[in-house]
Amino acid sequence: MHRHLIELILFSTYAELRAEAARSYLGLIWWVLEPAMMMGAFWLVFDVILHTGGPDYLPFLLIGMTLWQWMKSCITHGGYAIWSNLAMVRQVNLPPIVFPLIAMLSDTVKFMFIFALLVGILWAMGYPPNAAYWALPILFLAIFAAAAGAGFVVASIVPLVPDLRFVIEQVLTVVMFLSGVIFPLAKVPPGLQWLMALNPVAVVMDDARGILMHGQLPNWIGLGKVGAIALAMCAIGSLTVHRLAPRFPKLAG
Template sequence: MINTSTAINPHAAQPTSLVALGKSLWRNRQLIVQMTKREVVGRYQGSAFGLAWSFLNPVFMLVVYTFVFSEIFKSRWGGEGGDDSKTQFAVVLFVGMIVLSLFSEVLNRAPGLILANVNYVKKVVFPIEILPVIAMGAALFHGLISLGVLLAAFLLFNGYLHWTAVFFPLVLLPLVILIMGLAWMLASLGVFLRDVGQTIGIITTVLMFLSPVFYPVTAVPERFRPFIMSNPLTFIIEQAREVLIWGHLPNWLGLGIYTLAASVLAWAGYALFQKTRKGFADVL
């Protein structure tokens, strides 16, 4: 049930503190879960395989990666880990794709979240600040399915799993916080600047090639590495490979600093969203 104790007047100023954000998420937790489920199921509504596509898509992509990079390009990741098997490149690449897909899916949708839910702004008492959270929940669901496919493939190819894989959620958490901050920013800006949706698609495509998804950081010439390392995806992708592929513990200090910076950005994004939402109804 939608809570009606707040946001009755769409033009009223809204709280911007982290405490208010926490209260909103907790108060609307059931609504978030219900709408996330609807988002996931609705994506495949009407298709013959339905929800099974969330499993079939990553399986198909992993098979394609394995064939193309091991049989056609004869690619080898090399470097740390020392495993030069034919399938290693595809598995390492797939880790990067999981992180990249989570980032791209949420941010590409963010500028249109409010535009696609005009009724929630104008006619229905609805906590619109949870819309980016719902988008994140759906993306995390698909990321979880892809992770399951990755772990199954790694087990099949190697015969074992690294125990350090249990740290993957902690590695991903700082990125999730960062994405939420950016999603609130983009959702707000997308209402007033319709070009944001087109621009963010270009940016996420550029970041795909400027992230160590298809190549290790060590393959980048020294003079260009600072640009690659400044990419917010680089550290998370590298740490994800450390715990999933190489069996190493994550860089706790790096994750702590990343989490702190991401939290500041998340608060800034939420504050911007809350301060500008009173103008949404007028623009829409």
């Protein structure tokens, strides 16, 4: 049963990617343009106007926005997947958690193409691939698990309170500004750096830049804590979706 379910998720992910490509030739291009436009705005404000960016701010910002776009897409697309497929939830005998997984895997496949482009851009900017790249799959696994856990929690609640998705968008914007996506943690006042270190997003951002820009391996202790938090969130989110699953078909009516 589990094998067939995994095959169904993988095939549905492939079908979703093909359908998206057929619907719009700008699908993947827009996935690049959206963070690129935001990155341009932040670079203009912090580096050009305020002069607070520093010499490495552009690659720093590029890495942060690329990873954040992936995390945000997994949380929002996965989080809205059950709500947007309520009619199908009523018609097919599948665990509802399948729908968020398909959305998140689809976004992850797109991220891999974007990341390959990012590596090429960084190389051209003087940051070639290095020996620390072997740690990237471990880092990406922790990031995906964290985003998936948050997405599962959102996916379980949004069908019951659809208007909550507007709040979630605002919450994610606040998280972005408080997680070192657009500024280095070193610029945080010393008295608050310990608080930033508790933020899983800030930890993975710092580790990703260390690998891609400086050839440094991640802080394994910090990354281990992120992994533990991510697994706990996945367990809580999965359990919540499972417990609320009988209510979703009734909502579709």
